[in-house]
Amino acid sequence: xxxxxxxxxxxxxxxxxxxxxxxxxxxxxxxxxxxxxxxxxxxxxxxxxxxxxxxxxxxxxxxxxxxxxxxxxxxxxxxxxxxxxxxxxxxxxxxxxxxxxxxxxxxxxxxxxxxxxxxxxxxxxxxxxxxxxxxxxxxxxxxxxxxxxxxxxxxxx
Amino acid sequence: xxxxxxxxxxxxxxxxxxxxxxxxxxxxxxxxxxxxxxxxxxxxxxxxxxxxxxxxxxxxxxxxxxxxxxxxxxxxxxxxxxxxxxxxxxxxxxxxxxxxxxxxxxxxxxxxxxxxxxxxxxxxxxxxxxxxxxxxxxxxxxxxxxxxxxxxxxxxx
Numbered sequence: 001x002x003x004x005x006x007x008x009x010x011x012x013x014x015x016x017x018x019x020x021x022x023x024x025x026x027x028x029x030x031x032x033x034x035x036x037x038x039x040x041x042x043x044x045x046x047x048x049x050x051x052x053x054x055x056x057x058x059x060x061x062x063x064x065x066x067x068x069x070x071x072x073x074x075x076x077x078x079x080x081x082x083x084x085x086x087x088x089x090x091x092x093x094x095x096x097x098x099x100x101x102x103x104x105x106x107x108x109x110x111x112x113x114x115x116x117x118x119x120x121x122x123x124x125x126x127x128x129x130x131x132x133x134x135x136x137x138x139x140x141x142x143x144x145x146x147x148x149x150x151x152x153x154x155x156x157x
Numbered sequence: 158x159x160x161x162x163x164x165x166x167x168x169x170x171x172x173x174x175x176x177x178x179x180x181x182x183x184x185x186x187x188x189x190x191x192x193x194x195x196x197x198x199x200x201x202x203x204x205x206x207x208x209x210x211x212x213x214x215x216x217x218x219x220x221x222x223x224x225x226x227x228x229x230x231x232x233x234x235x236x237x238x239x240x241x242x243x244x245x246x247x248x249x250x251x252x253x254x255x256x257x258x259x260x261x262x263x264x265x266x267x268x269x270x271x272x273x274x275x276x277x278x279x280x281x282x283x284x285x286x287x288x289x290x291x292x293x294x295x296x297x298x299x300x301x302x303x304x305x306x307x308x309x310x311x312x313x314x
Contacts, residue, residue, distance in 0.1 A: 002247040002277075010249040010269050017265055031266050032249040073276075090159040092167040092189040108174055109188050111300045112167050118299065119230075120159075122310045126287045130280050142272045143265055149272060153279045 004080040007032060007042045012051060012071065013140060015064045022061025042080065049079060068140055074132025083128075087120045161237040164189060164199045169208060169228065170297060172221045179218030199237065206236060225297055231289025240285075244277045 014031050015023055025043060029036040043062065046052045053065045093109035133156065134149075142149040171188050172180055182200060186193040200219065203209045208228065211219045250266035290313065291306075299306040 003249070006247055006249045006273055009273065010265070013265055013269060033266065034249060090163055092160070092163045092191060108167070108170055108300055109190065111303065112170060114303050115296055115299045115306060116163055116166065118303075118306050119296065122307065123284065123287050126314075127280065127284045130283045139272055139276065142275065143268045146268065146271050146275075149275050150279065157283075 002081060004042050005077055007034070007039050008046060008051075008076050008080050009073075009136070009139060011039065011043065011046065011062075012064065012068065012076075012136060013143060015052060015062055016068050016136075016140060017143075019064060022055070022059065022063055024061045028062070045079065068136035071136040072132060073134040073136060073139065074128055074130075076136075077128060077131040083124060084120075087117050090120065091116045159238060161199050162234055164191070164196050165203060165208075165233050165237050166230075166293070166296060168196065168200065168203065168219075169221065169225065169233075169293060170300060172209060172219055173225050173293075173297060174300075176221060179212070179216065179220055181218045185219070202236065208233075225293035228293040229289060230291040230293060230296065231285055231287075233293075234285060234288040240281060241277075244274050247277065248273045 010032055011028055014028060025036050025039065028043070029039055032039055043052065043054070047054055047062075050065050051071065052062045054060070054062045091113055093112045134152075138149060138152060167189055168185055171185060182193050182196065185200070186196055189196060200209070200211070204211055204219075207222050209219045210222045211217070248270055250269045291309075295306060295309060
């Protein structure tokens with residue numbers, strides 16, 4: 001879900017901005033303007049994948065486990081938004097074709113299903129490649145100097 | 158909506174396959190395995206934009222108005238799936254920042270909103286450019302020779 005990606009990006013940038021202060025999930029939730037329950041799952045994923053480290057107790061909280069420069073935006077995208085398994089609800093026709101009509105060569109119902117699946121799958125792979133071109137440092141720079149990211153993309157393309 | 162794009166692509170390929178026979182919306186709906194009501198709106202858009210021509214009456218039906226080679230896949234994508242106006246529901250933080258906290262420089266709530274909006278907007282533009290690289294002829298070839306489209310994309314990238 002795209003919101004999960006935003007939660008991850010926002011959390012990591014927030015931890016970086018406030019480093020080396022430990023940040024509680026309550027403080028993070030306040031900045032994200034989301035319910036703490038909504039971010040707990042993503043923080044757990046970031047923790048398991050070695051993006052952040054956390055400690056509990058009175059002085060507990062989260063810290064970055066590695067610098068932003070070593071975090072790829074595309075890797076975060078893939079982590080928080082897995083590729084679509086099935087495009088079935090976006091695709092017309094049926095992989096079996098028209099049962100009542102399956103000797104009719106003019107019907108493209110079965111084939112279009114495969115063609116559209118390939119089109120969407122390849123487009124999604126291309127979309128992910130876009131995110132993989134950037135590190136979290138690129139987004140951090142834009143936070144402080146809005147317009148940086150647009151300039152960067154224009155230079156690259 | 159992504160299904161609208163599939164409806165458009167499927168309809169145009171179906172008309173091409175059956176050319177010069179006129180195709181009724183009922184026949185098209187059967188191949189699409191959708192209710193005729195669900196495709197009426199898209200057919201109307203394709204008609205208005207000069208992709209198809211239609212006639213009513215006893216021998217009425219739809220025909221392509223121009224060859225597939227003159228139809229760009231990206232143009233169809235833009236026509237059926239307009240760019241997202243607002244990413245608000247995918248974005249954390251608030252464009253106004255934390256009101257109670259707006260003198261706190263460590264809070265990134267307002268800035269992250271702008272940065273994520275730029276990131277998603279640029280990624281979407283890049284996504285659309287992918288579709289613009291192909292004509293409907295590329296999809297037609299894949300219909301008859303599945304795997305063609307994958308090969309084509311691999312060659313281009």
